[in-house]
Structures are given as structure tokens and as C-alpha cells.
Amino acid sequence: MNGCAVRCESVRKRYGSKWALRDFSVAIPERRITAVLGPNGAGKSTFFRMLCGITRPDAGRVEVLGRTPGWRTNRDIAYLPDRARWYGDLSVGDSFVWAERLLPEFDKERAEQLAAYMGLDPGMKAEGMSRGEEARLMLVLCAARRVPLIVLDEPFAGIDLISRERIVSTLIDILSSREQTVLISTHEISETESLFDYVVFVDNGQVALAGDAERIRAERGSMEQVYRQLYR
Amino acid sequence: MNEAFVGGLRFTLDLSQPLYEQVLNQIRNSVAKGEIALGDKMPSVRELAQALKINPNTVMRAYQELERDGLTETRRGQGTFITTDAGKVESIRRQLAEKAVEEFLGKMRGLGYDWPDIERILREKGGETA
Numbered sequence: 369m370n371g372c373a374v375r376c377e378s379v380r381k382r383y384g385s386k387w388a389l390r391d392f393s394v395a396i397p398e399r400r401i402t403a404v405l406g407p408n409g410a411g412k413s414t415f416f417r418m419l420c421g422i423t424r425p426d427a428g429r430v431e432v433l434g435r436t437p438g439w440r441t442n443r444d445i446a447y448l449p450d451r452a453r454w455y456g457d458l459s460v461g462d463s464f465v466w467a468e469r470l471l472p473e474f475d476k477e478r479a480e481q482l483a484a485y486m487g488l489d490p491g492m493k494a495e496g497m498s499r500g501e502e503a504r505l506m507l508v509l510c511a512a513r514r515v516p517l518i519v520l521d522e523p524f525a526g527i528d529l530i531s532r533e534r535i536v537s538t539l540i541d542i543l544s545s546r547e548q549t550v551l552i553s554t555h556e557i558s559e560t561e562s563l564f565d566y567v568v569f570v571d572n573g574q575v576a577l578a579g580d581a582e583r584i585r586a587e588r589g590s591m592e593q594v595y596r597q598l599y600r
Numbered sequence: 601m602n603e604a605f606v607g608g609l610r611f612t613l614d615l616s617q618p619l620y621e622q623v624l625n626q627i628r629n630s631v632a633k634g635e636i637a638l639g640d641k642m643p644s645v646r647e648l649a650q651a652l653k654i655n656p657n658t659v660m661r662a663y664q665e666l667e668r669d670g671l672t673e674t675r676r677g678q679g680t681f682i683t684t685d686a687g688k689v690e691s692i693r694r695q696l697a698e699k700a701v702e703e704f705l706g707k708m709r710g711l712g713y714d715w716p717d718i719e720r721i722l723r724e725k726g727g728e729t730a
Contacts, residue, residue: 400657401655537650540650540654543655544645544646544649558615561615562613562615562655564655565655582618582658583618586617589616593616
């Protein structure tokens with residue numbers, strides 16, 4: 369069987385009086401696409417930030433690619449933060465030159481192919497981009513890295529239908545190579561659920577349900593139906 | 601529901617049921633009905649995954665099962681093809697027919713009919729359509 373890309377054991381994190389994560393335990397399979405689902409404020413982004421060493425747990429253990437998160441593991445993670453913005457004065461082309469110098473395992477040729485597919489012109493500057501264009505650029509910067517783990521925090525938020533479909537199609541291509549683990553959080557469940565291998569439902573800082581997507585379908589129905597059962 | 605028509609194969613996927621079985625059964629049905637011919641090339645795993653917007657792992661699993669059944673064969677560097685062995689297709693067709701009959705009989709027995717009644721109804725119906 370496959371190993372784990374991410375493992376959390378009884379992780380707790382509090383911001384002031386609010387528990388972002390409490391007794392959060394999960395094991396995420398490698399070389400698969402895993403969706404992290406749940407309402408706003410459930411703890412999804414805190415979990416993702418912890419994987420990148422941006423936030424540390426108050427208690428419990430986090431392991432990413434078999435190690436404690438930090439600058440060493442970040443070489444191996446392509447992370448698209450929630451509500452991410454890009455540098456306004458950089459064009460698409462400039463961004464790729466910059467990324468090639470600074471982002472480990474960035475494949476510029478791949479990025480250029482993806483950008484063309486996503487309808488991004490090399491001369492476009494981030495400051496003149498629509499929200500969808502900027503989000504697509506940031507996704508390309510992640511997807512073009514040949515790293516073991518890609519973490520995408522709401523890559524579809526505020527993105528039009530056609531762009532969403534192109535992102536889904538890019539994810540299928542990434543998965544076809546079967547070398548990378550993808551972790552994704554999204555509210556666009558019905559559009560994306562057919563992609564998922566593994567699903568983690570997060571509620572109120574805890575894992576409400578986690579399992580193989582096909583098994584959840586057999587036992588309880590579609591992810592959208594399960595979402596309604598869990599959070600209604 | 602995800603629907604797609606790819607390389608002679610028609611799919612309708614229900615997201616509330618396991619996708620692997622649906623992909624597998626729908627390909628089996630297409631082959632048995634002759635919608636895709638003996639020796640025809642199947643879409644690649646990537647093509648089918650893209651068309652159905654599903655995980656390539658799901659397509660891969662279905663393809664592996666089809667190959668174990670002997671319904672397809674993979675030629676190195678060329679892709680996956682429907683078998684040229686008409687006997688294999690016939691045996692799958694027969695299996696599907698048996699399954700359809702079992703389902704039918706199950707439903708009839710569920711309604712409280714035993715064999716003589718079922719036979720009589722079949723005759724009547726058959727008489728009408730023949």
C-alpha cells in the first residue's frame with residue numbers, strides 16, 4: 369500500500385479564545401488527490417498553514433512528507449494560500465523568470481504551456497489582471513513545480529466557470545503523472561468531487577469524517593450529500 | 601451527473617455511487633452491445649479521465665479489470681484495444697444477459713410471483729411483441 373504524505377495527531381491550535389483546531393487527527397495518502405471540505409472557519413486553512421510551517425501547533429504532532437514542517441520541507445511543497453495575491457508589477461513572463469530562480473523544482477517550460485492553456489498572455493501584468501486571471505497565474509506557479517506535495521487552499525474561489533474547468537483539467541493532468549500528492553480545499557463540491565481519491569470533512573476544528581471517496585460514495589452517497597448530512 | 605461521449609463510448613456517471621463500477625459496467629455494456637467494435641482502440645486513461653472529469657486512478661482501475669476479464673488488451677506503446685476475440689465478447693454479453701434475468705426474476709419474486717406465473721406473463725408479453 370501507499371504511504372502517507374501528511375499525518376496529524378491530536379493537533380490543537382488556539383487563536384485567542386477561538387480554537388482553530390482541537391484534537392485534529394488525520395492521515396492523508398500520498399500520490400492521491402485529497403479534498404479538505406467544510407464550512408468557512410472550520411480550520412482548513414489553519415491546517416494547510418501548519419503543513420507549510422507558517423503556523424505551529426500548540427499541542428500534538430504534525431508530519432509532512434515524513435518530517436516536521438519547516439523551511440526544509442517547504443522545498444517540497446507548492447502552496448497556494450487562501451486569498452493569495454501576486455506582485456502587481458510582475459508580468460506573467462517575469463513571474464516565471466523569478467520563479468525559475470527562486471522556487472525549487474519550478475519547470476518554466478511547463479509553466480508556459482499551462483499559462484497558454486489557461487489563457488494567460490506572457491506580457492500581462494498582475495496589477496491589470498482580473499481576479500480569475502490572477503488566481504490562474506498563482507495556480508500555474510504551483511502546478512508547474514515538480515514537487516511531491518501541492519497544497520491548494522480554495523483555488524476556485526471567485527473564478528469563472530471556464531477557468532474552473534481548465535483548473536480541473538490541469539489537476540487531472542497532474543494526477544495522470546501519478547507522482548504528486550494534491551491537497552485541495554474548495555466549496556465547489558459538486559463540480560470537483562468526481563476528482564477526489566480521499567476526502568476529509570472538517571467541522572469546528574476537528575475531523576468529522578475522513579475516508580476513501582469511493583467508499584464514502586458506496587456507504588453514504590455523493591460528497592455533496594454527505595456535506596449536507598454533516599453540516600445542516 | 602457527469603455525462604460524456606468518448607471514442608464511441610457513452611457514459612452517464614451518478615456521483616452518489618462508486619465511479620469505478622459505473623465506468624467498468626458502462627464499458628462492458630458498450631462492448632457487449634457492439635457500440636465499440638472488436639479490435640477498436642480505447643481512449644487513453646488520460647483522455648477518458650479528462651472527458652469524464654474524474655480521477656485517472658478510477659479509469660486505470662476499470663481498465664485493469666477489463667484487461668483481467670480479457671475484454672481488452674494493452675499493446676506496448678500503442679494503447680489499449682478491445683479484444684479481437686469474438687468469443688470473449690460473447691461470454692461477457694451472456695454474463696450481462698444472465699445478470700439481467702436474475703434481476704428480473706428477483707423483482708418478480710419480490711412481487712410474489714412464482715415460476716408458472718412468470719412464464720405465463722412472459723408468454724403473453726412475448727406474444728404481443730413477436
